[in-house]
Amino acid sequence: MSSHPATASTRVNADGREISMMTGASAESERELPAVPPEPVMEALKLNVYYGDFHAVHDVNLSFGKHEITALIGPSGCGKSTVLRCLNRMNDLVSGARVEGEVTYHGQNIYGRNVDPIAVRTQIGMVFQKPNPFPKSIYDNIAYGPRVTGMKVDNMDDLVEEALQGAALWDEVKDKLKQSAYGLSGGQQQRLCIARTIATKPDVILMDEPCSALDPIATSRIEDLMLQMRDDYTIIIVTHNMQQAARVSDRTAFFTARPDETTGNRTGLLVEFDQTSHIFANPTDKRTEDYISGRFG
Amino acid sequence: MSVATTTAREVTRAISSGRSKDKNVGSLVFLGALWFSLFFGVMVLLVLIVDTAVKGAPRFDSELLTNYGSIVRPESTGFRAGILGSLWLMLFTALFAVPLGIAAALYLEEFADKERWWNRLIEVNLQNLAAVPAIVYGLLAVAVMALMGFNTTGIVLGGAIALALLILPVIIITTREAVRAVPQDIRQGSLALGATVWQTTWRQTLPSAIPGIATGTILGLSRAIGEAAPLVVVGLAGSVLFDPTGVMSEITALPMQIYSLTSNSQEDLRTAASAAIIVLLIMILGLNALAIFIRNKFQKTW
Numbered sequence: 001m002s003s004h005p006a007t008a009s010t011r012v013n014a015d016g017r018e019i020s021m022m023t024g025a026s027a028e029s030e031r032e033l034p035a036v037p038p039e040p041v042m043e044a045l046k047l048n049v050y051y052g053d054f055h056a057v058h059d060v061n062l063s064f065g066k067h068e069i070t071a072l073i074g075p076s077g078c079g080k081s082t083v084l085r086c087l088n089r090m091n092d093l094v095s096g097a098r099v100e101g102e103v104t105y106h107g108q109n110i111y112g113r114n115v116d117p118i119a120v121r122t123q124i125g126m127v128f129q130k131p132n133p134f135p136k137s138i139y140d141n142i143a144y145g146p147r148v149t150g151m152k153v154d155n156m157d158d159l160v161e162e163a164l165q166g167a168a169l170w171d172e173v174k175d176k177l178k179q180s181a182y183g184l185s186g187g188q189q190q191r192l193c194i195a196r197t198i199a200t201k202p203d204v205i206l207m208d209e210p211c212s213a214l215d216p217i218a219t220s221r222i223e224d225l226m227l228q229m230r231d232d233y234t235i236i237i238v239t240h241n242m243q244q245a246a247r248v249s250d251r252t253a254f255f256t257a258r259p260d261e262t263t264g265n266r267t268g269l270l271v272e273f274d275q276t277s278h279i280f281a282n283p284t285d286k287r288t289e290d291y292i293s294g295r296f297g
Numbered sequence: 298m299s300v301a302t303t304t305a306r307e308v309t310r311a312i313s314s315g316r317s318k319d320k321n322v323g324s325l326v327f328l329g330a331l332w333f334s335l336f337f338g339v340m341v342l343l344v345l346i347v348d349t350a351v352k353g354a355p356r357f358d359s360e361l362l363t364n365y366g367s368i369v370r371p372e373s374t375g376f377r378a379g380i381l382g383s384l385w386l387m388l389f390t391a392l393f394a395v396p397l398g399i400a401a402a403l404y405l406e407e408f409a410d411k412e413r414w415w416n417r418l419i420e421v422n423l424q425n426l427a428a429v430p431a432i433v434y435g436l437l438a439v440a441v442m443a444l445m446g447f448n449t450t451g452i453v454l455g456g457a458i459a460l461a462l463l464i465l466p467v468i469i470i471t472t473r474e475a476v477r478a479v480p481q482d483i484r485q486g487s488l489a490l491g492a493t494v495w496q497t498t499w500r501q502t503l504p505s506a507i508p509g510i511a512t513g514t515i516l517g518l519s520r521a522i523g524e525a526a527p528l529v530v531v532g533l534a535g536s537v538l539f540d541p542t543g544v545m546s547e548i549t550a551l552p553m554q555i556y557s558l559t560s561n562s563q564e565d566l567r568t569a570a571s572a573a574i575i576v577l578l579i580m581i582l583g584l585n586a587l588a589i590f591i592r593n594k595f596q597k598t599w
Contacts (some may be wrong), residue, residue: 088489090485090488090489093485095410095411095412118491118493121489121490121491122486122491125489125490126489128482128485128486128489130482130572132480132482132485132486133481133486134483134486134487134501135483135504135505142499144487144490145490145491145492146497148487148490148491148492148500149490149491149492160467185436190592192315193486196486196490197490200490200491256598272446
């Protein structure tokens with residue numbers, strides 16, 4: 001896409017109707033960013049991940065600032081998704097996965113002995129690559145999270161509306177809340193998944209290539225949504241799309257894969273982590289520059 | 298002439314040789330053999346059914362369903378006890394086998410660590426159990442009944458245990474397939490919202506798998522309803538003259554009654570047995586039709 005989504009005030013949506021876009025992004029370019037995240041919500045400290053004998057990620061140190069969007073970019077197999085999945089312990093579900101080092105959430109190590117991964121996941125939500133609504137009604141998709149986590153909810157209808165508003169989906173679905181979520185388009189399904197995540201009132205939202213299965217219009221709606229959500233949540237996004245990282249993120253971490261000399265297994269490592277404007281304008285590392293300028297990957 | 302044109306001509310010549318390699322003698326003979334095999338299988342079945350139906354035709358009346366068995370009046374003997382007995386057996390077989398089978402399948406698919414040797418042992422055993430002869434399950438049921446201290450043989454409980462054991466592997470295997478067909482995305486989405494594995498299984502995986510489980514269960518039951526061998530071992534009578542009243546009542550089953558009458562010397566009883574075979578076939582076909590209906594109606598496409 002050639003145009004910056006934040007500069008367009010109106011855009012034609014998939015139905016051919018003109019829709020007004022949120023323009024909260026216009027301030028983005030002038031947004032003052034300290035050199036390092038001032039009050040990091042989450043930090044990874046010497047994070048190493050193994051799948052059995054395979055060393056997937058080597059010594060990653062990152063910190064994610066409050067109400068910032070951090071993008072993790074890099075070529076396939078560089079371990080960026082693995083790092084993301086460590087941040088809410090979704091990697092626990094992969095058999096043979098082992099994590100060394102620390103991931104802290106407000107200073108507490110989420111891999112600590114007394115930490116319940118279920119509780120971690122209620123605070124740190126996740127949106128997946130492929131939209132994965134449950135085979136239930138739109139309403140029940142949103143209400144599922146609060147119900148299973150035993151959240152105290154005064155009025156579920158209000159919560160559902162609030163979550164759908166938060167994901168900019170309410171106007172499109174308010175008349176068909178009892179219909180199956182499978183009737184929605186791909187982009188709507190993905191926003192439903194975001195709404196579903198918001199409904200459990202998390203602090204951090206992880207997004208694993210949330211737009212890679214969507215068309216450009218749906219993609220730009222999700223990007224606008226992310227910029228809008230930044231005021232309330234800390235967002236960490238893995239993306240293959242460098243323009244997307246440049247458009248939405250405040251900070252960018254560039255990963256690459258280093259082949260092992262003896263086994264040929266590729267271990268992911270963090271090359272550079274900086275403000276997005278620096279990464280894309282004048283990267284310090286040669287590998288970052290090569291990747292950004294398209295000479296590699 | 299350009300190279301490209303020459304190449305194009307050669308290609309045209311190669312594909313328009315005028316003969317299809319799919320229609321040479323070898324493939325036609327093979328196709329014929331396939332048709333014959335199909336024809337043979339279907340014909341044998343058809344001849345058997347028609348023959349049985351013709352033999353049983355004089356007894357297609359309501360007394361066949363409502364009368365008890367009678368040697369004194371063979372022309373109006375009925376299979377009331379057998380039909381009711383079979384229905385009771387199905388009910389209790391399902392009650393025993395379905396919860397156990399679903400629970401076992403869910404454990405193996407959702408909770409078991411497949412690296413552990415005991416889980417691998419269970420896997421291998423399960424495959425083998427499906428191939429165990431029915432009569433062995435009858436013996437097993439006798440042993441179970443004896444262990445539980447029941448002295449009376451030929452009761453609903455014993456027969457249901459034997460049939461439940463028989464169809465348990467079928468239910469486990471089909472349930473596992475249904476559970477495996479639920480996309481991993483759904484589970485991940487649920488877990489990422491802070492649901493426990495138990496909640497995810499109970500609220501997402503199991504409801505999505507129910508059509509598949511129902512289909513497997515019904516197919517299992519339709520196999521069980523036609524079994525006689527394990528019921529012989531647990532001591533079901535060939536004929537009883539009262540309706541079943543509970544799990545401890547002595548019963549007979551339709552296959553048992555058929556089995557005891559087909560070898561009878563009285564012509565009328567053999568005719569009645571032929572008619573009863575058709576009744577049994579209709580029951581089995583009805584169950585299978587129900588299974589197909591459920592599969593087509595509720596099958597999910599992801």
